[in-house]
Amino acid sequence: MENLIHSHDEYFKLDFLCSELSKDKEFSAVSDIFALLADSTRLKIFWLLCHSKECVLNIAGVMKMTMPAVSHHLRLLKDSGLIECYRDGKEVFYTAVENERGKILHGIIEKLMVMTCPDFKIEHESINENSEYLENQVETIKGVHDYLLRNISRRITIEDVAHQFAMNTTTLKTVFKDVYGTSLAAHIKMHRMEEAARLLKETDKNINDIAQSVGYESQSKFSAVFKEFYQVTPAEFRRSQALRNN
Numbered sequence: 001m002e003n004l005i006h007s008h009d010e011y012f013k014l015d016f017l018c019s020e021l022s023k024d025k026e027f028s029a030v031s032d033i034f035a036l037l038a039d040s041t042r043l044k045i046f047w048l049l050c051h052s053k054e055c056v057l058n059i060a061g062v063m064k065m066t067m068p069a070v071s072h073h074l075r076l077l078k079d080s081g082l083i084e085c086y087r088d089g090k091e092v093f094y095t096a097v098e099n100e101r102g103k104i105l106h107g108i109i110e111k112l113m114v115m116t117c118p119d120f121k122i123e124h125e126s127i128n129e130n131s132e133y134l135e136n137q138v139e140t141i142k143g144v145h146d147y148l149l150r151n152i153s154r155r156i157t158i159e160d161v162a163h164q165f166a167m168n169t170t171t172l173k174t175v176f177k178d179v180y181g182t183s184l185a186a187h188i189k190m191h192r193m194e195e196a197a198r199l200l201k202e203t204d205k206n207i208n209d210i211a212q213s214v215g216y217e218s219q220s221k222f223s224a225v226f227k228e229f230y231q232v233t234p235a236e237f238r239r240s241q242a243l244r245n246n
């Protein structure tokens with residue numbers, strides 16, 4: 001430390017700091033984490049998963065992204081050890097890893113958000129209060145979700161579900177949206193369209209039968225909804241898949 005221009009009589013402290021700065025591996029590891037979260041979309045997904053457990057479909061809906069784009073970010077976050085996944089029935093859910101590193105990063109993100117966005121604190125407190133309120137009802141809502149998937153070919157009303165699971169309709173809709181990130185109707189519609197796409201790719205069923213299989217009595221109504229999701233009609237989708245496989 002003899003050659004320092006500005007020593008300020010802090011030789012011991014500077015010796016220690018220089019020793020720490022030589023730890024390239026440690027600084028590189030920290031730098032990699034900040035680089036990973038430098039992407040605002042990835043940061044949002046990590047923050048979301050610090051507060052909830054979500055499937056790719058829900059994250060795509062909340063973030064207004066395609067499922068492949070969401071999967072790309074999830075893969076990077078998972079490879080870095082910031083998030084983990086688990087299977088619950090047919091669904092794969094993602095959530096932040098509950099370790100010291102994850103908690104510290106989550107805390108840093110929220111403190112910076114409070115400092116830079118004054119309205120964030122009030123909104124965030126509201127989210128936490130709502131999440132605590134919903135905690136005891138999550139299992140019931142999962143039961144609702146699984147029941148609807150098992151009966152995807154039936155047109156079941158919200159009133160029917162509310163009666164079967166002993167919930168009023170308003171609570172059912174509110175809690176479902178908090179747990180899965182989209183309305184009950186929109187979420188089940190997405191599952192219907194996913195199942196329809198699978199049947200178009202993997203079976204020779206005619207389009208009317210597929211419409212019936214996913215709960216649509218009208219083939220024209222089914223085709224219109226399918227086109228909303230995939231930007232092509234069911235027949236066009238099937239042809240494109242056949243060409244891709246040949």
